[in-house]
Amino acid sequence: xxxxxxTATPSPAPPAPTGPPPKVTxxxxxxxxxxxxxxxxxxxxEYEYFIQPGPRGYPPLTEYLDIWDVDMMKRPDESNxxxxxxxxxxxxxLIVRRGQEFQVKIIFNRAYKPxxxxxxxxxxIGSSPQFSKGTYVPVFPTRERQxxxxxxxxxxxxxxxxxxxxxAANCIVGKYQMxxxxxxxYGIRRTRKESSRDMYILFNPWAAEDAVFxxxxxxxxECVMTEMGIIYHGAYDDIAERDWNYGxxxxxxxxxxxxxxxxxxMPITNRGDPIKVVxxxxxxxxxxxxxxxxxGNWSGDYTYGxxxxxxxxxxxxxxxxxxxxxxxxxxxxxxxxxxFNTFLRCLGIxxxxxxxxxxxxxxxxxxxxxxxxxxxxKIDRNRTRDSIWNYHCWNECYMSRPDLPPGFGxxxxxxxxxxxxxxxMYRCGPASVQAIKHGQICFPFDAAFVFAEINSDVVFHxxxxxxxxxxxxxxxxxxxxxxxxxxxxxxxxxxxxxxYKFAEGSTEERTVLEKAEEYGCKREKSSPPAAxxxxxxxxxxxxxxxxxxxxxxxxxxxxERRTVDAYISGSVVYYTGVASTEFLFLxxxxxxxxxxxxxxxxxxxxxxxxxxxxxxxxxHFIVTGKIRETGQIITAMKVVTLRNPKLIVEVSGxxxxxxxxxxxxxxxxxxxxxxxxxxxRMEGPGMMEPKSRLITGGSxxxxxxxxxxxxxxxxxxxxxxxxxxxxxxxGQASVTISP
Numbered sequence: 187x188x189x190x191x192x193t194a195t196p197s198p199a200p201p202a203p204t205g206p207p208p209k210v211t212x213x214x215x216x217x218x219x220x221x222x223x224x225x226x227x228x229x230x231x232e233y234e235y236f237i238q239p240g241p242r243g244y245p246p247l248t249e250y251l252d253i254w255d256v257d258m259m260k261r262p263d264e265s266n267x268x269x270x271x272x273x274x275x276x277x278x279x280l281i282v283r284r285g286q287e288f289q290v291k292i293i294f295n296r297a298y299k300p301x302x303x304x305x306x307x308x309x310x311i312g313s314s315p316q317f318s319k320g321t322y323v324p325v326f327p328t329r330e331r332q333x334x335x336x337x338x339x340x341x342x343x344x345x346x347x348x349x350x351x352x353x354a355a356n357c358i359v360g361k362y363q364m365x366x367x368x369x370x371x372y373g374i375r376r377t378r379k380e381s382s383r384d385m386y387i388l389f390n391p392w393a394a395e396d397a398v399f400x401x402x403x404x405x406x407x408e409c410v411m412t413e414m415g416i417i418y419h420g421a422y423d424d425i426a427e428r429d430w431n432y433g434x435x436x437x438x439x440x441x442x443x444x445x446x447x448x449x450x451x452m453p454i455t456n457r458g459d460p461i462k463v464v465x466x467x468x469x470x471x472x473x474x475x476x477x478x479x480x481x482g483n484w485s486g487d488y489t490y491g492x493x494x495x496x497x498x499x500x501x502x503x504x505x506x507x508x509x510x511x512x513x514x515x516x517x518x519x520x521x522x523x524x525x526f527n528t529f530l531r532c533l534g535i536x537x538x539x540x541x542x543x544x545x546x547x548x549x550x551x552x553x554x555x556x557x558x559x560x561x562x563x564k565i566d567r568n569r570t571r572d573s574i575w576n577y578h579c580w581n582e583c584y585m586s587r588p589d590l591p592p593g594f595g596x597x598x599x600x601x602x603x604x605x606x607x608x609x610x611m612y613r614c615g616p617a618s619v620q621a622i623k624h625g626q627i628c629f630p631f632d633a634a635f636v637f638a639e640i641n642s643d644v645v646f647h648x649x650x651x652x653x654x655x656x657x658x659x660x661x662x663x664x665x666x667x668x669x670x671x672x673x674x675x676x677x678x679x680x681x682x683x684x685x686y687k688f689a690e691g692s693t694e695e696r697t698v699l700e701k702a703e704e705y706g707c708k709r710e711k712s713s714p715p716a717a718x719x720x721x722x723x724x725x726x727x728x729x730x731x732x733x734x735x736x737x738x739x740x741x742x743x744x745x746e747r748r749t750v751d752a753y754i755s756g757s758v759v760y761y762t763g764v765a766s767t768e769f770l771f772l773x774x775x776x777x778x779x780x781x782x783x784x785x786x787x788x789x790x791x792x793x794x795x796x797x798x799x800x801x802x803x804x805x806h807f808i809v810t811g812k813i814r815e816t817g818q819i820i821t822a823m824k825v826v827t828l829r830n831p832k833l834i835v836e837v838s839g840x841x842x843x844x845x846x847x848x849x850x851x852x853x854x855x856x857x858x859x860x861x862x863x864x865x866x867r868m869e870g871p872g873m874m875e876p877k878s879r880l881i882t883g884g885s886x887x888x889x890x891x892x893x894x895x896x897x898x899x900x901x902x903x904x905x906x907x908x909x910x911x912x913x914x915x916x917g918q919a920s921v922t923i924s925p
Contacts, residue, residue: 221311224312228312230365232378235372251303251368253368256290258290259290260281269287284390285353289340290348293345310322320357323357356397363379364385386440397588398585408538408675409531425543426827433500436875439505446467446479460583463535467526475612480516482604491516492516492908494517501869501876503521540670542579543667546639547763553709555574561649562753563648563752575761575763576761576762580599581599581601583597584596590630600615608635617632619686621633625699625701639666661821664823717820719741720820728826729856730830732792733790736754736789738788744780747778749777750775752772753772754788757808758798770807806823806826830914831853833916843897844894851868867905868891870902870903872896872923873894895923
């Protein structure tokens with residue numbers, strides 16, 4: 187045969203598809219769709235007959251025991267909400283916690299006869315309820331017929347039956363519909379679907395069988411019930427505080443938190459497991475990957491949203507996301523942590539915001555933060571990729587970890603700030619704090635990343651002209667200098683550094699680092715000899731707009747004269763350690779006599795840094811140098827947090843529930859130029875809903891706002907001022923409200 191005869195004629199290309207792609211469904215894959223939205227409900231029939239219809243149709247079921255009404259006992263002053271610690275939720279529905287008994291009253295058409303009448307309460311969640319999946323739960327009044335939830339009759343009076351129900355301690359958390367079903371000889375008669383009988387079931391840190399049980403009432407009150415928080419920021423040696431209203435009980439917040447899980451298409455059946463809930467929420471609190479709650483922005487340009495420093499609480503953010511179904515602009519780490527804290531406390535998971543000072547963001551996955559110097563000792567910013575955040579905020583939540591060996595439950599790190607991906611998504615945790623402290627970084631989830639954030643070594647490398655690098659200095663104590671959170675029941679800070687790491691230089695610390703190395707974390711093994719010249723930068727307290735002097739002290743510890751070719755650099759930096767612009771650069775040659783000190787003075791004028799300032803007003807000074815006689819490298823770093831002016835907040839009035847009060851906010855512009863587009867926000871837990879106001883400009887301002895407290899207790903009114911020329915101005919006033 188010839189080649190020509192065997193050549194096949196090519197088939198014509200199939201026509202290009204037109205129109206929309208086919209809708210992807212579960213048809214042919216499963217008998218029922220997987221429920222992944224708490225907002226979707228199913229229609230359960232009002233009548234279910236056991237018999238076939240006769241000539242006149244079905245017989246009426248109302249001749250037998252009939253349901254007239256159901257009292258959910260949902261008022262804040264009733265026993266359900268008081269016993270379940272849910273009386274503060276601004277909601278029209280019953281809210282209870284799992285693993286703990288609550289009561290409802292059923293009103294029948296006649297007196298209930300236990301020997302003759304049969305009825306059950308049915309609890310349904312999601313769009314395709316199934317008994318086997320825990321999304322349909324019948325509860326019976328007799329001990330003979332108990333399911334995963336327990337039920338019992340506590341009182342009968344005339345035609346009213348009071349029934350107590352105890353949801354399983356591991357049941358699904360979310361919004362349920364409740365039905366009452368009565369059994370007759372012909373079929374089942376149940377109540378119609380009515381929103382007034384909807385109810386919420388939350389995690390229960392008061393129940394010993396619940397995975398989030400926290401056996402410390404002071405901690406429970408702080409980490410579940412407290413609305414007003416303090417978030418720490420600034421610098422390690424200049425700690426600053428920011429008030430935040432978590433607002434976990436505010437109207438609409440609980441529904442917004444459930445919507446976050448719906449938006450993630452989280453299966454309803456997974457929502458009873460706190461490990462899975464916090465892992466999904468860690469990804470959903472940021473908008474990377476999944477159109478989550480908050481858009482991160484560290485650029486300084488917040489034209490199309492709200493500057494992160496302008497927020498006063500979580501309420502506006504969560505309600506906006508729930509209503510718009512779009513990510514909210516903008517956030518940085520403390521905003522992510524604060525809103526995540528609201529989510530966790532709202533659902534009943536004990537949580538707190540934690541701040542780590544000098545937090546390493548290590549791009550290489552090792553235990554080294556690498557800073558590259560050229561041959562003369564000057565920082566090579568183009569090749570330095572790792573960064574050290576002045577501080578970084580994350581969350582701790584409390585839960586058991588049955589997926590880990592015993593002893594690794596308790597506080598777990600979760601972090602919603604999008605830094606690195608975890609299993610393909612921007613999320614972090616839950617990572618056991620105990621595992622981090624003991625170097626067991628093989629355990630899920632993301633323990634190795636958090637371990638590096640608090641244990642990295644800062645390694646200075648000298649890069650030669652041929653591209654090779656040599657470690658010239660290693661600082662093993664700079665990163666993870668201090669870990670803080672708010673003290674329970676107080677407004678003071680609590681040092682929890684020892685919960686994350688053993689004392690620097692201790693035998694236990696060395697053992698932990700060796701254990702971490704076994705699991706793949708690589709440390710810097712070299713120990714370059716210490717230079718015989720030290721360089722020290724001073725502590726400075728500088729207000730925005732001040733001129734000041736930077737005194738750099740060189741200390742010669744040797745018996746010989748030393749000459750240092752120094753580089754003094756001053757940059758405006760974001761709190762993430764990333765440099766914005768350099769405003770100071772000096773190259774002095776410093777000659778120091780044996781056993782003496784010498785100071786170099788650098789004058790800094792405000793005009794050189796003011797126009798380059800970014801929010802949080804940080805100046806970063808780095809001094810490096812090379813000793814001519816020995817070739818050794820010396821280094822020193824200092825973050826100076828510029829102090830901003832304050833808002834003056836004053837509250838006047840009697841301070842009684844339901845009686846009007848007045849809040850005054852005053853601000854005086856300290857600069858010689860007008861501040862334009864000034865935005866002010868103010869709110870107070872239990873007293874004032876979030877309010878805001880835009881002011882066009884001027885040298886000073888006064889804002890008066892009337893409000894009516896809703897409940898007694900001690901609270902705070904907090905306010906922030908924000909404009910493109912001045913970020914991070916805030917103030918607060920404490921208020922005591924009597925009944």
